[in-house]
Amino acid sequence: MVKLIIRIDDVHEKMNWKNFEFFTDLLLKRDLTAILGVIPKCEDSKLIVSTYANDFWPRIEKLVEAGFKISQHGFRHVYDSHGDTLLLGNTRSEFAGLSYKEQLNKLSNGKRLLEDRGLLIDTFMAPGHSFDLTTVKCLKELGFKYITDGYNLWPYSVNGLKFIPQLFSSPHGLNFGVFTTCIHLDSLSFEQMELIVHQLDRYDVIPFQEAVSMSHPVYIPQSISNYITRFFVRGFRGLRSLIKK
Ligand SMILES: [Zn+2]
Numbered sequence: 001m002v003k004l005i006i007r008i009d010d011v012h013e014k015m016n017w018k019n020f021e022f023f024t025d026l027l028l029k030r031d032l033t034a035i036l037g038v039i040p041k042c043e044d045s046k047l048i049v050s051t052y053a054n055d056f057w058p059r060i061e062k063l064v065e066a067g068f069k070i071s072q073h074g075f076r077h078v079y080d081s082h083g084d085t086l087l088l089g090n091t092r093s094e095f096a097g098l099s100y101k102e103q104l105n106k107l108s109n110g111k112r113l114l115e116d117r118g119l120l121i122d123t124f125m126a127p128g129h130s131f132d133l134t135t136v137k138c139l140k141e142l143g144f145k146y147i148t149d150g151y152n153l154w155p156y157s158v159n160g161l162k163f164i165p166q167l168f169s170s171p172h173g174l175n176f177g178v179f180t181t182c183i184h185l186d187s188l189s190f191e192q193m194e195l196i197v198h199q200l201d202r203y204d205v206i207p208f209q210e211a212v213s214m215s216h217p218v219y220i221p222q223s224i225s226n227y228i229t230r231f232f233v234r235g236f237r238g239l240r241s242l243i244k245k
Pocket of ligand 1: 009010073077126127128
C-alpha cells in the first residue's frame with residue numbers, strides 16, 4: 001500500500017473554520033492524523049475568510065492529543081520578498097532572497113508565538129513552497145529538524161535538516177517511499193472533503209512522526225532521486241494541466 005501523509009496548509013484563527021472542523025472530524029472518526037501548517041500571525045488578506053474562531057486553540061490542543069503534528073507555516077504568510085528558491089526557481093516568497101538576519105527574525109518570532117501556545121515546533125512548512133538555503137540555515141540555528149516539502153520519494157537531508165517530500169495535492173503515490181497530499185481546505189465543499197477522506201481508504205495513512213524515521217536508500221544517490229522525481233512530477237503536472245484545458 002502507498003504510504004501517505006495528510007498535510008493541511010493555511011491553518012489559522014480566521015480560516016474557513018467550518019471546513020476545518022468538518023475535515024478534521026472526518027479524520028478523527030477514522031483514527032487518521034495529519035500535519036497542520038499553522039500560520040503564527042496570519043496577515044495574508046486572501047486567507048482571512050472568517051471571524052476569529054474562539055475554539056481554534058482548544059481544537060489544536062485536542063488534535064495534538066490525537067496525534068496530529070503541528071508545523072510552523074511561515075510567520076505572517078505575506079510574500080514581501082522575491083528570490084531564488086530551492087524548489088521553484090525565482091519566485092515571490094516570505095523568506096527567499098532576504099538576509100540571514102531578516103529571515104532569522106521572522107522565523108524566531110513565529111516560533112515563539114506557537115511555543116507560547118505550548119506547542120512543540122521542530123517542523124517547517126514554507127508558504128508557497130518558497131524558501132532558500134539561508135532559510136534552511138536559520139531553521140537549523142533555531143532547532144528545527146524537519147521540512148515538509150521537496151522532490152523525492154523518500155525523506156532526504158539538506159544541510160542537517162530532513163525533508164519529508166511533498167508532490168501532489170490529491171492522494172497519489174507508489175508502493176515504496178512516502179507521499180504527502182497537500183490540502184487547502186478554505187475553498188472545498190463538504191462533498192469534496194468527504195470524497196478526499198473516502199479516497200484515503202486505499203492508502204496507508206501514516207503520522208508525520210512515522211515518516212521522519214524513514215531513510216533514503218543508501219544505494220541511490222540523493223541528487224539522482226531528487227532530479228528524477230522533479231522531472232516526472234513536473235511532467236505529470238504539465239500533462240494534467242493540458243488535460244484540464
Ligand atoms: Zn500557505
